[in-house]
Amino acid sequence: MTPFKFSIAENPSAAIGLLSKNDRAAFLAGGTNILDLMKEQVANPTEIVDLGRLKLSSIIASATGISLGALAKNTETANHPIIRKDYPLLSKAILAGASAQIRNMASNGGNLLQRTRCSYFYDIAMPCNKRNPGSGCAAMEGFNRMHAIFGWSDKCVAVYPSDMAIALSALNASVKVMQTSGTERIIPFGDFHVLPKDHPEKDNSLNFGELITSIDLPKNNFAGHSAYVKVRDRNSYAFALVSVAAGFELQGNNIANAQIAMGGVAHKPWRATKAEAFLKGKPATKAIFTKAAELEMSTAKPLSHNKFKIEMGKQTLINAFELALKG
Template identity: 50%
Template sequence: MRAFDYVRADSPAAAAAQLEEGTSVIAGGTNLLDLMKIQVMTPSRLVDITRLDALRGISPAGEGLRIGALVTNAELAADGRIREGWPLLSRAILAGASAQIRNKATTGGNLLQRTRCPYFYDTAMACNKRSPGQGCAAAEGAGRMLAIFGTSEHCRAAHPSDMAVALAALGAQVEILSASGATRQVPVTELHRLPGDRPDRETVLEAGEIIAAVHLPAPQPQTRQVYRKVRDRASYAFALVSVAAVVRLEEGRIAEASLAFGGVAPRPWMDPHAQETLIGGVPGDALFARAADRLLEQADCHPDTEFKLPLLRRSLVAALREATGMTDPAPGVETARIPA
């Protein structure tokens, strides 16, 4: 690990003001410290925000909740209000990482964690995300963890967060704070940029901005929420594919549907065409297969990720069967029903 300066911020705005080139924020550090040890990230200065009470806590905000950026994953998953009104979020968090990591990892840090693409982690390999203009070794390399949506010739890396996928399906917003104290909100689905020709620019955060909180909208009554994650081993592994589904039935037909997908894109992936296919339809495998067809029309696979097409199709159909009550939850699948 290279030498760095350490600064303890005394306010969120002061922390944002110090975020110049070569400076990183540190909170839980569960991803940053690993990257510093292998010199993928080499900040010259760390700004510690862990003692900023203004970034803590889960509080009412209108009919929804405001979740401070420093709320740990463990706190968030265990909160009674989350488990009752937005259980999809709790289920997704519990599907990722170990209890020890969830005790340290923060809401803001989870959203900003870096890709687990092996070429990004290997400084001997070309990576445009790590070093712009260097090239993308993944394009001709082994890549079963790579994305199949939203990629470019410059980068095929997938975003690893489970929490972000659930937040996307729930329609959450990210509160961004600038050094002046001004705030703005963006949907979780718009926080991460697609790679284009600048995969090193991963989010819409500008210089002098930090994530202050995440806002959940009002709970959605009479919905059933499902989080299905497919991975190489049963615990503590990143998703090959994941599906977050929020569905409401009315008179035997699908009245509302919100779908988000993980492990398949540089950000939580949503496809309005797949969702629109479901609205008004009677639940059934034929309808669910049509929705999957619409989703997969946009896929662009690396040779090693072609297996994700049938895997994502089956995962979506299975999640929708559970979300519409056609089947009981399978072992290990996280499902919850929200009462009226």
């Protein structure tokens, strides 16, 4: 691990000020990802700005929804009574995402900023445009079984690892950030993470120095009909090969509204807009679920080792739809 300076911020403005003075500095919240990256020499910040004293851990309900403090722990969020009652999809996704020990440390804001678990990204001897822009993508012609089937570019085929964010995408969350000027901006969740295109080193739309202060969820009608399904190589907290977060609003046996996101298939949470549009207004039947899943997976572009993800994606979508229907 490269030596670094350790600074403690007393408030959000101070945190932003410290980071803004050093373009090789990084924020530290729970540390469950950044410390791994530093140990493996993937990330080498010269300064760590500790956020532990910032008062950003509250979970506050309002008439329009609920606000999740950026420094609230994943465990607190998943087990919060309002989350369990009104946003069970989020609770299920968080609990599928990591061991209890990690959830006890990991912060909500940090969860959104996780870097890919692509093995070529972590192997500093291999070329990786995400780690070292312009060096190439070893995964493109390598063992790309875990990699993207949607939205990838010839610069990067890595996938985004968070489970929590897949549910947040399906729930139309927004991310509130403090800018370096001290003013606030709100980023719709679909715009927060970005596809690789020509700049795979950029995971999200944050500007350097900006600080996530909360994640806000609007009210929804999915509490009774939602599901999170995660398919992985082993059941002990492995990253998703494919995951699906699905929420339905029903009118009788018809689907009045569907919000669906997929994980393990793209560089960002993949909103299943084709399936959503097809399901709206249709009866909740196995035949309709199958058609929606086939439609969503029809534009997938598999790599040499992950063609299986197309059928897996289809079946995982159908499974999630059926579980959401049951409630």
